[in-house]
Amino acid sequence: MAESIKDKVAIVGMGCTQFGERWDTGLEDLVIESAYEAYEDAGIETKDIQAAWVGTMYNTTAAGTLASPLKLGSIPCTRVENACGTGQEALRNACYALIAKAFDLVLVVGVEKMKDLGFGGLAGGPTTSGTEAWRPVYFYGVSPATRYALSATSYFNKYALTPEEGKRMLAKISVKSHYYGARNPKAHLKREVTEERVMKAPIISWPLGLYDCCGVTDGASAAILCRSEDARNFRDDYVVFKGFGAASGPGMGKVLSDYDFTWWDETEAAVRQAYDQAGIKDPRKVIDLVELHDCFSIAELIATESLLLCERGRYKEQMSDIDAYYLEGEMPINISGGLKSFGHPIGASGCRETYENYKQIQGKAQDPSRQKKEWKTDQRLALAHNQGGHPGKFSCNVTVIGLP
Amino acid sequence: MAGIVSYGAYIPICRMSRELLTQVWGKSAGKGEKAVANFDEDTITMAVEACIDALTGMERKAGGLYFASTTPPYREKQCASIIAAALDFPVDEEFFTVDHTNSLRAGTIALRSGLEAVKSKMADKVIIATADCRLPAPNSAYEPLFGDGAAAFVLGDRDIAVEIEGTYTIYSEFMDLWRKEKDTFHLTWEDRFIFEEGYEKHLPLAILGLMAKYKVTKEDFHRFILYAPDPRRHAAMIKRLGLDSEKVQKPHFDQVGHTGCAQTPMMLVEALEEAKPGERILLATYSDGADAFALRVTGQIENIRDRRGVKRHLSSKLMLSNYGKYLLFRDLMEWETERRPPDVSSLTSLWRERNQFLRFHGGKCRQCGTIQHPIQRVCAICQAKDDYEEVGLSNKQGIISSFAMDERAMVKDLPNITCVVDFEGGGRYVGVLTDRESEKVKVGMRVEMTLRNLHDGSGIHNYCWKPRPVRI
Numbered sequence: 001m002a003e004s005i006k007d008k009v010a011i012v013g014m015g016c017t018q019f020g021e022r023w024d025t026g027l028e029d030l031v032i033e034s035a036y037e038a039y040e041d042a043g044i045e046t047k048d049i050q051a052a053w054v055g056t057m058y059n060t061t062a063a064g065t066l067a068s069p070l071k072l073g074s075i076p077c078t079r080v081e082n083a084c085g086t087g088q089e090a091l092r093n094a095c096y097a098l099i100a101k102a103f104d105l106v107l108v109v110g111v112e113k114m115k116d117l118g119f120g121g122l123a124g125g126p127t128t129s130g131t132e133a134w135r136p137v138y139f140y141g142v143s144p145a146t147r148y149a150l151s152a153t154s155y156f157n158k159y160a161l162t163p164e165e166g167k168r169m170l171a172k173i174s175v176k177s178h179y180y181g182a183r184n185p186k187a188h189l190k191r192e193v194t195e196e197r198v199m200k201a202p203i204i205s206w207p208l209g210l211y212d213c214c215g216v217t218d219g220a221s222a223a224i225l226c227r228s229e230d231a232r233n234f235r236d237d238y239v240v241f242k243g244f245g246a247a248s249g250p251g252m253g254k255v256l257s258d259y260d261f262t263w264w265d266e267t268e269a270a271v272r273q274a275y276d277q278a279g280i281k282d283p284r285k286v287i288d289l290v291e292l293h294d295c296f297s298i299a300e301l302i303a304t305e306s307l308l309l310c311e312r313g314r315y316k317e318q319m320s321d322i323d324a325y326y327l328e329g330e331m332p333i334n335i336s337g338g339l340k341s342f343g344h345p346i347g348a349s350g351c352r353e354t355y356e357n358y359k360q361i362q363g364k365a366q367d368p369s370r371q372k373k374e375w376k377t378d379q380r381l382a383l384a385h386n387q388g389g390h391p392g393k394f395s396c397n398v399t400v401i402g403l404p
Numbered sequence: 405m406a407g408i409v410s411y412g413a414y415i416p417i418c419r420m421s422r423e424l425l426t427q428v429w430g431k432s433a434g435k436g437e438k439a440v441a442n443f444d445e446d447t448i449t450m451a452v453e454a455c456i457d458a459l460t461g462m463e464r465k466a467g468g469l470y471f472a473s474t475t476p477p478y479r480e481k482q483c484a485s486i487i488a489a490a491l492d493f494p495v496d497e498e499f500f501t502v503d504h505t506n507s508l509r510a511g512t513i514a515l516r517s518g519l520e521a522v523k524s525k526m527a528d529k530v531i532i533a534t535a536d537c538r539l540p541a542p543n544s545a546y547e548p549l550f551g552d553g554a555a556a557f558v559l560g561d562r563d564i565a566v567e568i569e570g571t572y573t574i575y576s577e578f579m580d581l582w583r584k585e586k587d588t589f590h591l592t593w594e595d596r597f598i599f600e601e602g603y604e605k606h607l608p609l610a611i612l613g614l615m616a617k618y619k620v621t622k623e624d625f626h627r628f629i630l631y632a633p634d635p636r637r638h639a640a641m642i643k644r645l646g647l648d649s650e651k652v653q654k655p656h657f658d659q660v661g662h663t664g665c666a667q668t669p670m671m672l673v674e675a676l677e678e679a680k681p682g683e684r685i686l687l688a689t690y691s692d693g694a695d696a697f698a699l700r701v702t703g704q705i706e707n708i709r710d711r712r713g714v715k716r717h718l719s720s721k722l723m724l725s726n727y728g729k730y731l732l733f734r735d736l737m738e739w740e741t742e743r744r745p746p747d748v749s750s751l752t753s754l755w756r757e758r759n760q761f762l763r764f765h766g767g768k769c770r771q772c773g774t775i776q777h778p779i780q781r782v783c784a785i786c787q788a789k790d791d792y793e794e795v796g797l798s799n800k801q802g803i804i805s806s807f808a809m810d811e812r813a814m815v816k817d818l819p820n821i822t823c824v825v826d827f828e829g830g831g832r833y834v835g836v837l838t839d840r841e842s843e844k845v846k847v848g849m850r851v852e853m854t855l856r857n858l859h860d861g862s863g864i865h866n867y868c869w870k871p872r873p874v875r876i
Contacts (some may be wrong), residue, residue: 143810
């Protein structure tokens, strides 16, 4: 009989590199930088690690990406990949191995070196890999921005917003992301922007402009996990997993006419699993922090609704209360700067989200001005949402962590 | 008996004003405008358009397809077979395909060949598709002159709208315009020689030959369709033949330009759009000799009026805003090196999935009736496995339910507009919107499907169906 994972696995150490355009830093350096910070945080050495998971999209073998730079020795290493949802995927799979008691202490690293390409953007979107890679006709020339722009157009149309109104609504989200990016030392984009600046930015894929899109970023994040009963061997302020949810949609958004791109079905399915495992009935009343997958401003809007943190289609009404999503508000979202401003190294983002939540729960947020002080419950529940694919075809992971 | 059962034409939506050329080169390029194929069009896609027009209201049943062009997109590899597949003619029965090329008379040569095939009972019905997209050298006299266009005819032995009463053909080795194997642009000789010894001597020979062969005179004809290299020579030919210019079909140099081997076929289509039963038409084309046709319109013509033809295509146009765009469309300069990876394709995939790509079939679930493109082996609604029938979607209109306009895409005409199309009768397709004014695109816009070349990745012309705003 399957059981909830609640409180079974603990995070005893985490690390995160400086995110950004790391011209002088290679993939191996990013792995080492994040892993050694996590070792130090957990108070362990390389030899203590019994198994490892690495989440990366563009680098192939676990041996080459992880075992080789860290000199892990001959232990089981697994490479996990689910496009932009890779980081959480790696964490989740490592947890299962601990729950199965296959290992006692494991390492998880999410990493991506994005800026060795010679051009902006991605080397090839997630859905140009795999089954669609060699179908020249199918979804041709559809950049990630375009995929999400389809959602923005559809959302504006469905809820009767003019493009101006819609873009202004999204601009408020980007202003918030940049506000926090500017206050997060490890973030990629550290400059605040005004709503007018966002509105006037060059179009990337209409209706999305430059500031609606996340940074293309180098970075890595690492975690040291063990079963909860062993956590005190490492530290007192450890954090535990309260619930996981994962859902891969069949991807029929571009096949079936009843899909309108304004709702993430996979997110809803995943978050319901996570809330169920964590015993959460009314998320808005008990969740203190949310790091959600905001590769584009519209992604934050729709994810906020699909995570059941806002009524469906009601984001517009609640925009008058955008403060709700700031640190001091009722439902702080992406106060790290999010993928948008903290940056989005594909395989690293999922781990990085949990890194932010872990540090916040411990009271160790980078830059004290961003530290969450008032908590709704003693559990300090924080949610991370990470997804790969595109509207209509996602692989989604949701993770809730908190104090034991 | 054999004759024309149906007709159709196609003129690309893009037009270039000759004023634009005057500005670019600083010398008069004349008046009016010319039709220019969009960046994703070629003679295969234009021929498909003309055939779709000609096949309006008819089932896709024929014994062959004759393609004619001096500018086929493949030098080796038959184009007619690609056109036939895009038109969804069955592959499991007898079907004759052929490309006629190398001559500005290729269109009427194909017409004659198809006619002989029907007469000899090789087939009940054949399709003639002719298109040209000739590339003039920049800043040459041909640049303002050449235009792009296509025409198609269905020939058959019943329901004949235009009887072909007689044909007469002569050949000549005369060198007029030519391109050797590796020439990009046309070569010729002093124009006085070319016109006096070539056009002006050969075309009348075919016309007189036809009249002598069938014992008819010019008074027997109500309308004349005459090939001409340019407007001046057209006027001179009318005079030379002593024709009443009221009876001579206008060649549309001012609106379309010289459409190569599709010129006289397109003029015939326009003539048929207004021809009355009983009308007799003489059509003559020159190049590598000349040919002449005696045609008689029947009462059946009234039943095939519902065509886009030439006239309706003429009135639907988008002006090219600048010459740079044209240079991009035709790839006429050396460009900055693209740092992003090139487009790729896979012949294997194109072949394996040809029914859903080139024929644009969706799968209709036999259990729940849901139409799905690309074809799903397991139904997305009811999970029925391998229980679907293929249905054609290329003739469906649809509504745009969402769209995005990418300003950074690696395409020749930004923005690259991706749109989600929901077809009437079911089915959805996410594709690139073409032949559009980006500022007019909106949710709810009605679109139709058109075959285009998506890109040339991996050395292949990757044809696919694109939505475009309903043109007419």
